[in-house]
Amino acid sequence: MxxxxxxxxxxxxxxxxxxxxxxxxxxxxxxxxxxxxxxxxxxxxxxxxxxxxxxxxxxxxxxxxxxxxxxxxxxxxxxxxxxxxxxxxxxxxxxxxxxxxxxxxxxxxxxxxxxxxxxxxxxxxxxxxxxxxxxxxxxxxxxxxxxxxxxxxxxxxxxxxxxxxxxxxxxxxxxxxxTEGYTPHFPGIGSYTGQVVHPQFWPEGLPYAGKRVVVIGSGATAITLVPAMAAEAAHVTMLQRTPTYVLNMPSADPVADLVQGRLPQRAAYLINRWNHLLQSWGLYRAAQIAPGAVRRLIRRDAKSHLPQDFPIYVHFNPPYDPWDQRLCLVPDADLYRAIRMGRAEVVTDTIDTFTPTGIRLTSGRELRADVVVTATGLKxxxxxxxxxxxxxxxxxxxxxxxxxxxxxxxxxxxxxxxxxxxxxxxxxxxxxxxxxxxxxxxxxxxxxxxxxxxxxxxxxxxxxxxxxxxxxxxxxxxxxxxxxxxxxxxxxxxxxxxxxxxxxxxxxxxxxxxxxxxxxxxxxxxxxxxxxxxxxx
Known part of the structure; x- marks a missing residue:
């Protein structure tokens, strides 16, 4: 060379x-x-x-x-x-x-x-x-x-x-x-008097504490934003057109906690890496072979973390099979915890139009919002x-x-x-x-x-x-x-x-x-x- x-x-x-x-x-x-x-x-x-x-x-x-x-x-x-x-x-x-x-x-x-x-x-x-x-x-x-x-x-x-x-x-x-995220056309958005933000270009120091926030989207970004913002906002609504498969995962891996410090670093790393690799590969293969069983497993996991009367079949039951789209992971059930505590909610509906104070849905319901986050994807x-x-x-x-x-x-x-x-x-x-x-x-x-x-x-x-x-x-x-x-x-x-x-x-x-x-x-x-x-x- x-x-x-x-x-x-x-x-x-x-x-x-x-x-x-x-x-x-x-x-x-x-x-x-x-x-x-x-x-x-x-x-x-x-x-x-x-x-x-x-x-x-x-x-x-x-x-x-x-x-x-x-x-x-x-x-x-x-x-x-x-x-x-x-x-x-x-x-x-x-x-x-x-x-x-x-x-x-x-x-x-x-x-x-x-x-x-x-x-x-x-x-x-x-x-x-x-x-x-x-x-x-x-x-x-x-x-x-x-x-x-x-x-x-x-x-x-x-x-x-x-x-x-x-x-x-x-x-x-x-x-x-x-340089450019994806934002679909929203009717009436020009009339909205609040702040609209795309996650790809988050303003430094955006004030949302004590405010009502609507996050549009149901992908990994939206599912990350909702519990994080719910800690300070008055209330956060995740507005989704179509539900996503969401699976809880411990943020700290118990296997890693077990082997790190007890085994040489290289051995501990290989165990951790292959453990996660085979788990994710196994879940993906299971979803290809028995999608119904994996769907029930994910739904059962969600049910164990949410209020008894929560409509899981409406908000966490996608119309497609697991892994037809990417599965979303939540650490330590943080999304479910925010919902259970009443600091966040999920609304499954479509947008009719923006209004000066929020978003009117096709169902007729209006979501009042001081801040709207368009977590609608990438280009x-x-x-x-x-x-x-x-x-x-x-x-x-x-x-x-x-x-x-x-x-x-x-x-x-x-x-x-x-x-x-x-x-x-x-x-x-x-x-x-x-x-x-x-x-x-x-x-x-x-x-x-x-x-x-x-x-x-x-x-x-x-x-x-x-x-x-x-x-x-x-x-x-x-x-x-x-x-x-x-x-x-x-x-x-x-x-x-x-x-x-x-x-x-x-x-x-x-x-x-x-x-x-x-x-x-x-x-x-x-x-x-x-x-x-x-x-x-």
Missing amino acids: TTGTGTAAGSGAPDADAPGGGAPDADAREAVLDVDVLIIGAGLSGIGAACHLTRELPGTSYAILEMRERLGGTWDLFRYPGVRSDSDMYTLGYGFRPWRGRQALADGPSILRYIEDTAGEYDVLPRIRYGHKVVRADWSSGSARWTVTSEGRDATGEPRTATATCRFLYCCTGYYDY VLPGGGATLSVDGADVDLRETVSYKGIMLSGIPNFALALGYTNASWTLKVDLVSRYICRLLAYMERHGFDEVRPLAPPATEARRPIIDFAAGYVQRADPIMPRQGTRGPWRLPQNYLSDRARLGRRGRLDNGVVFTRRADRVAVKADVDDKRDLPWAP
Whole structure:
């Protein structure tokens, strides 16, 4: 691997855009960043990717372009009351750096500190360039490199454009738009005299103590907000059109409490991680095999925490099967407790119109509100909205097919970090980053400059890349890549399956074409390279 040229972050020199980097001289400002691997996004996925490169390919130069002025992604952006994980931290945390906190469902600030500490431990911070929004990436087969264009503002606030080049482009921007949330059209909202807030852009110091609050939505954000706001608000109403499956989970894991301090740290971590992994996988599989039984289990759990006369069949009985949409977890039954104490209620209805003092429902009931929170979802934006081109032709993502849930057909030397919908995001992204490290090592060893995934046969059916019934997924379908129905083009959404096919014994050469730039010879690799590597999982 090369060490990069220009202001390559892989050299280990501090980046002027990173904290403590100092002011660059004129030559440094004009130099083009050139690295082996360019990572887009400094959130949970991007920081993890950088750490994997540091651990497994220490001679590889890399840099991270981050559109915001801080790392952390979701865990820095979202500041609403009670923000927390909706997956356990033993599997949401990095496999190479165990989560050592007692809380299985951790609060947002703790997760942000975990990401920051990880970045510091692996010397990632000097390699982050903040304020760089990637708008375009152009691949040239002639040079076997990406040219990446980013936009931002200089120290004086003036617009500026920067260029970087790399051998491999790794997109770790997550799946949603950081600049715009999803808010449906609400009739009469212009007449409402109270405050309307979207959780994605929570105003610092929003005064809601002693006020009446309506939270519109029934997903993880709404279910987190309601008990958190109920602690100070006069009353909180969760207004939902359709119920969601909600399952109680202890915030502190009793198994973790048992093994931590009694076993070596590594052993305790593995027990905790596999315990949660198998529990979540088992619940998901049970929901596929016996949805009625799982539905009754969830309903029985809710009933045990709510008042006897609470209409569970109205408010916690979705019209779809468990895991057709993501299951919501509540720590220590906090949502149910707020309802039982009379500080919160659930209303299942649709909005007729906003009024000056609140919301009138289709049933005729009016909800008076001083503050309305529109927890109505995210706007999906693959690749952070950047335009990709290959040899001068722009890429239509919907015409591409996912390869192993990592790369996209026809796009060389490019990977997309996309986590699970039915388990912790990081479980998949960790596998992806380790796979990329193996792939880069394989290409270096065999002298390949380019790897280009093939598309499945044209006769093969194609499905949405995220085969999920959630509204935000359905709205994004027209702009998303597809997946196939077999082989490396199918996404199993199964960690155990992915671990086998993406791990050190998984093939690197099926469904791709490797090319050496020196002679432009395309090689459909027939080498089944399964040698153990020192960094392999």
